[in-house]
Amino acid sequence: MTEESKYEAVRSRDARFDGVFFLGVRTTGIYCRPSCPAVTPKRQNVRFYPTAAAAQGAGFRACRRCRPDAVPGSAEWNVRADLVGRAMRMIGDGVVDREGVAGLARRLGYSSRQVQRQLTAELGAGPVALARVQRAHTARVLLQTTPLPITEIAFAAGFASVRQFNDTVREIYARTPSALRDAAARGGHGPAGRPEMRCSAQAEAGGVTLRLAYRGPYAAGHVFDFLERRAIPGVEEVLGEPGARTYRRTLPLPYGIGITEVDENTGPDPEGLGQGQGWLDCRLHLADLRDLTTAVQRVRRLFDLDADPYAVAETLGEDPAMGPLLARTPGLRSPGAADPHELAVRAVLGQQITVGAARTLGGTLVAAYGKPLAAPDGGLTHVFPDAGSLAEAPLTELGMPESRRAALRTVTAALADGAVALGPGADRDEAERALLALTGIGPWTAGYMRMRALGDPDVFLPGDAGVRHGLELTGTTAAQAEHWRPWRSYALHHLWHATSLFAEKG
Incomplete structure (x- = not known):
């Protein structure tokens, strides 16, 4: 897009471009999403940025009206297979928060300096700044939705210190953490109850209630049909009737186990902000709130919410x-996958049999090798078995040929020792080549893993x-x-x- 076409999108408040670019308004010092309902600024006062981090780096703070940090993610990162696309998927999954820039660079196979240089050149911000935006958004959600002490929120959001947390929140939102919390308590977090588009939340006993944004039309019925037909007993369940279903599943996360619930009924923006946008209601129950950002990203990938x-x-x-x-x-x-290693196992189980038969095999596998929850939660009783535990398992409980059991052990061994990488920033071509080199993995299985585990559109x-x-x-x-x-x-x-x-x- 040219700058003029971007400005036309701003003038028409075109929600199709929310998350694709951001605009900074020189006269107010704020940055917005293209669909912001505020009066359109004059062209000479507008600057365009590829990311929220770039806008913040230029000195702009987030608009309190349109919440630009809460827009759906750009579908570009799902399409692109280059370093920048892979890096953005990893940053979204929390790699920088957990492993630092060095860990991100190591996973990408480049030096930290190369990663910093390329991201800054193309996106106007380096990996630390990009992760910082994400941490700030998580912190705001926790401040406005939980009674946690501010000190605990700082570390749960991924900040290294309380001082860093305070400085970042003040810089991005022009309010102290306490002021953000007070504004939410007074109902002053936006126009008359308007929920934000990417991940708004409110307090709920035992968890956090979220609204996960998507752009454009969303065929929720098809996604829920797809997931319901494949729901593995013990790990997943779908409750309710078509049109009002709830999908529930267990989530293995870096710091603990989580449970997510997503409702089928979609909601439009009640004020017309970003027409053509809506959300799915979601509830997350986490053993450790440091997993909030990662859990949200994995649910978004599962439901393909960043698509264009x-x-x-x-x-x-x-x-x-x-x-x-x-x-x-x-x-x-x-639909993508909440856990790429789980999806790889399910793809092998589904070779040359019906969806229903694969689901039954999956339930048998979970009952035999899955990790039981401390206490059952409805129909959820286990976490899907990890690759390492399956690599050496006899798998005699599964009623399938020994050749397929051998293929399953081969795949899980490759996942466990890192010979095959299926994480959010994995090189898709390299992963497919590595899969096809394994005995028992053909083009259909490798392609299915590439589509769902690696999110290739x-x-x-x-x-x-x-x-x-x-x-x-x-x-x-x-x-x-x-x-x-x-x-x-x-x-x-x-x-x-x-x-x-x-x-x-x-």
Whole structure:
């Protein structure tokens, strides 16, 4: 986008670009999202920034009205496979908070200086500044949603000291931590009860209630159908009837175990801020609040909340085969994974069998090798077994051929010793090559892992039976998929959806 086209997006309050860029207003010293409902500033007073961190680095503070730190993440980081894209996915997962810049650089395979230089050149901020924005947002959520002492919040949000926490909050929000908390208690955190778009929250006994933002239309029913058909007993459950379901699951996190609950019913912005945006209600119960940022990011990936349905529709909507499917189900998402190692195991379990049979195998595996919760929570009783515990397991409880049990042990051993990396910032091409080199892993399994565990929006599985049927129904061929780049994962889900609709009609 040019600066003029960005300004046109600001003038029209176009929510499609929230999170894609930010604007700083010289006359007020604040920065906003493009859809901010405030009076549009004059062009000569506006500066554009690729990230909130860059705007803060230029001396702007966050707008209290539009909450620019709370917008959905840019879909660009999911598409890009270069150093910057991988680094942004890792920073979102909390790698810098847990391991520092050196840890981030080590995972990327570059020096700290190279990572700093490239991120600063392209995004206007280095990894520390980018992580700082995320820490500040987490701190604000905790201040406004929990009764925790401010000292505990500082460390739970990832700050190294209380002084650093205080200075950062004052700089970004132009308020002290205590003032932010008092404003929330008085209801002064925004216009008349307007929830924020990325992750607003309120206090709740035993957990934190969140609103997780997404942009554009969101086919929540399809996502919940997809997850419900695959829900593994003990680890996941879906309660309620279509249209009002709640998805629940256990989450293994860096500092402890968590439980997340996400509601199917979506909500529009009650004041029209960022038209075309909405949220999913979510509740997180965490053993350690330091996991809040990581847990939110993993739930967002699972529900594909940072997708850009407008960009997907622009590419696929003009295609003769895909156009009618998009019109029938706008906002179809490509669900990711809450735990990439778990998804890898599930992909192997699902080889050459039905979804229902794979779900049953998963339940057997969890009952035999999963880590029990201290106390059951409804239908949730276990955490999915980690790769290390499965690498040496006999797996005799599983009713499947020994060759597939061997493949499962091979994959989990590779994950446990780091020979295959499936984390948020993994190199997707390298991961796929490493997977295909393992005995028992073919193109379908590696591709499915790449699509869901690695969140790649451009995966196509021509050998999948459902995809082949979908291609037949739409009168197209696998060769046509080349025209669907870089959104072939979404095209694949549309084909699956068309196949399921055809099956329902008999």
